[in-house]
Amino acid sequence: MAPPKYKVKDIRLAKKGQASYEWARDHMEILDSTLGRLKRSMPLKGVTLGFCLHITKETAVLLIGAKELGARVAACSGNPLTTQDDVAAFLASRGIHIYAWAGQNPKEYDWCIDQVLSHGPSVITDDGADMNVKAHFDGRFSKMPILGSTEETTAGINRIRAMEKQGRLRYPVIAVNDADTKHMFDNRYGTGQSTIDGYLRSMNLLLASKRVVVAGYGWVGKGVAARCRGMGSRVMVTEVNPVRALEAHMEGYEVVPMSRAAPAGDIFITCTGMTGIIRKEHIDKMKDGAVMGNVGHFDVEIDTKYLLKKSRSVREIRPNLDECVLKNGRRVYLVGKGWLANLVAAEGHPPEVMAQSFSNQILAILHILNHHKKMENRLIPVPVEIDQSIARDALAAMGIRIDRLNAEQAKYGDSW
Numbered sequence: 001m002a003p004p005k006y007k008v009k010d011i012r013l014a015k016k017g018q019a020s021y022e023w024a025r026d027h028m029e030i031l032d033s034t035l036g037r038l039k040r041s042m043p044l045k046g047v048t049l050g051f052c053l054h055i056t057k058e059t060a061v062l063l064i065g066a067k068e069l070g071a072r073v074a075a076c077s078g079n080p081l082t083t084q085d086d087v088a089a090f091l092a093s094r095g096i097h098i099y100a101w102a103g104q105n106p107k108e109y110d111w112c113i114d115q116v117l118s119h120g121p122s123v124i125t126d127d128g129a130d131m132n133v134k135a136h137f138d139g140r141f142s143k144m145p146i147l148g149s150t151e152e153t154t155a156g157i158n159r160i161r162a163m164e165k166q167g168r169l170r171y172p173v174i175a176v177n178d179a180d181t182k183h184m185f186d187n188r189y190g191t192g193q194s195t196i197d198g199y200l201r202s203m204n205l206l207l208a209s210k211r212v213v214v215a216g217y218g219w220v221g222k223g224v225a226a227r228c229r230g231m232g233s234r235v236m237v238t239e240v241n242p243v244r245a246l247e248a249h250m251e252g253y254e255v256v257p258m259s260r261a262a263p264a265g266d267i268f269i270t271c272t273g274m275t276g277i278i279r280k281e282h283i284d285k286m287k288d289g290a291v292m293g294n295v296g297h298f299d300v301e302i303d304t305k306y307l308l309k310k311s312r313s314v315r316e317i318r319p320n321l322d323e324c325v326l327k328n329g330r331r332v333y334l335v336g337k338g339w340l341a342n343l344v345a346a347e348g349h350p351p352e353v354m355a356q357s358f359s360n361q362i363l364a365i366l367h368i369l370n371h372h373k374k375m376e377n378r379l380i381p382v383p384v385e386i387d388q389s390i391a392r393d394a395l396a397a398m399g400i401r402i403d404r405l406n407a408e409q410a411k412y413g414d415s416w
């Protein structure tokens with residue numbers, strides 16, 4: 001059956017979504033100028049693109065931009081809770097085939113991905129790999145011709161890498177997350193700021209003096225820990241990687257196992273991309289009043305099944321904050337039902353940082369269209385030239401000039 005043109009919560013929200021889109025576009029100068037340069041040759045004319053990304057104002061700038069370069073665009077959200085309904089309505093009003101609304105159940109979430117794949121995209125842009133997994137293993141789509149894909153986030157790359165290892169990848173996937181201009185900025189500064197935003201909007205408590213437990217000291221964990229310290233919190237870090245644990249220790253954080261952090265922490269933020277980080281045995285030890293949430297991977301880092309189903313009572317005490325009364329009588333609080341707190345309880349990353357991520361995305365999509373014949377069915381890095389040119393554009397947009405090696409220095413650098 002042909003997919004409907006679009007499905008959103010309320011198309012009447014389009015005007016509000018447009019204002020939001022304009023605000024983001026005005027602060028995404030490097031994406032805007034990348035798109036502007038490309039417009040002269042309309043490189044996406046006649047191409048169908050499929051996107052599975054958080055539907056926010058920043059994503060709208062990417063999707064409308066792709067359409068303005070000639071593409072037919074179909075999109076859904078890579079998360080059941082993170083769609084900004086006004087932005088989705090605006091996208092529908094602009095001819096994007098969008099299937100997204102906030103608060104989907106698992107069946108609805110799945111249906112939306114199906115609709116995008118039913119458009120027959122040549123390139124898939126994914127965030128977390130749900131669309132790519134479907135395009136590989138769902139019989140309805142597993143033989144569909146797809147030239148390649150681009151992946152936005154660490155967790156998605158981990159899943160694609162596992163597929164590659166087993167020899168199951170049927171087209172190349174560009175690891176957009178692994179570009180320096182993506183993870184060093186989006187994962188660190190983007191998540192650092194938007195996590196504080198999400199926690200504050202949901203709990204609005206003082207961060208100064210609180211003991212904040214950051215699980216995972218990767219790019220996201222580093223950003224979150226640094227921003228919490230900046231707010232005056234005392235930060236504890238949990239890790240499994242000895243190098244990263246050592247780095248956190250040298251940075252001045254208290255490094256402990258979760259079993260020790262659980263009874264000590266006031267606020268918990270999981271950032272690992274792994275499953276089962278905060279479990280029953282940790283939850284049962286938490287202080288009365290502890291607040292926990294996740295900014296890592298789907299809703300699997302905290303055992304929310306235990307928390308929401310086995311508590312004596314659960315009530316939404318504030319928007320995006322559930323109060324759970326445990327069997328031992330203590331109250332613990334869950335932000336955003338354990339899904340990405342920065343996107344569920346706030347608006348995700350600020351536009352300036354998403355401009356870098358999405359410039360990588362649009363250039364990676366073009367790279368696939370131009371080079372797919374020579375690409376192997378593997379996980380492929382973003383070409384260094386793309387990474388460097390985005391960094392230069394970002395500096396230029398901020399009015400920053402840097403030095404260049406002179407001839408003597410270049411010669412010295414090459415000598416031995």
Ligand SMILES: NC(=O)c1ccc[n+]([C@@H]2O[C@H](COP(=O)([O-])OP(=O)(O)OC[C@H]3O[C@@H](n4cnc5c(N)ncnc54)[C@H](O)[C@@H]3O)[C@@H](O)[C@H]2O)c1
Nearest residue numbers: 153154155216218219220239240241272273274295296297
């Ligand atoms: N919320 C957002 O907007 C946002 C933005 C970027 C990335 N992410 C997601 O955040 C997660 C982390 O991304 P990253 O780029 O920091 O990844 P990363 O690989 O750099 O870091 C993850 C860290 O978690 C550690 N870890 C793994 N298992 C652990 C455990 N049991 N206990 C403690 N630490 C453990 C790893 O050793 C690693 O250092 C991923 O799922 C990614 O997709 C979310």
Ligand SMILES: N[C@@H](CCSC[C@H]1O[C@@H](n2cnc3c(=O)[nH]cnc32)[C@H](O)[C@@H]1O)C(=O)O
Nearest residue numbers: 054056078079127128152153297298348349
């Ligand atoms: N889809 C999974 C995987 C984590 S999303 C993490 C990604 O979200 C991206 N992201 C963060 N904020 C925004 C935003 O405002 N708009 C679009 N994408 C965002 C960011 O680039 C990061 O790599 C899930 O929902 O759990």
